[in-house]
Amino acid sequence: MNDWTTALEFLILLLVNIAIGAVGFVPSVFLTPVNLDRFGLAGGSVLTFSGEIFGALAGFWLYRFGANRIPLKFREHRLFRYFSSLTSRNVFWSVLLCRLLPFMPSGLITAAAAITKIRAGWFFTASTFGKLPAVAIEIALVFGLTLWLSRPALYGLLLATIAVFAISAYWRKRRPLAFRKT
Secondary structure: HHHHHHHHHHHHHHHHHHHHHHHHOOOOHHHHHHHHHHHHHHHHHHHHHHHHHHHHHHHHHHHHHHHHHHHHHHHHOOOHHHHHOHHHHHHHHHHHHHHHOOOHHHHHHHHHHOOOOOOOHHHHHOOOOOHHHHHHHHHHHHHHHHOOOOOOHHHHHHHOOOOOOHHOOOHHOOOOOOHHOO
């Protein structure tokens, strides 16, 4: 019975990791502590990394399928305009380099690449190799927290961070356009 529940928990966490990776606007760092706490360094790292790379590929296909539904506001973003002007080879290198940058929005990169002519396999390769260092750093930092904090403190910190993130996003959305910085 324990093996089945562990396998089911792993599968559920894998699907949640892929969904977060596909959306690309929710930082995976919110789920990494759970992955590491539940499955240790090796299993948690596999979950986190798999979620990132397969989520990016799923997001690529979703954005490519719905490219004509991407709001004009996002299509006018300088990253979209930049990616649109590139050849497939240059999109590959741009995805690779953008993935190396730690605070670059993953979903924006994925959506921008999806509106180009790059093939899914090349996107997957560039995205995977680009994410390796960033995910390794994320895992190392979060694993340090899991060793340093007690389980209740870890989950309390995680919930508090998610709450701050959600409240911040809510208030940013509600704030009138006239008061937003451009």
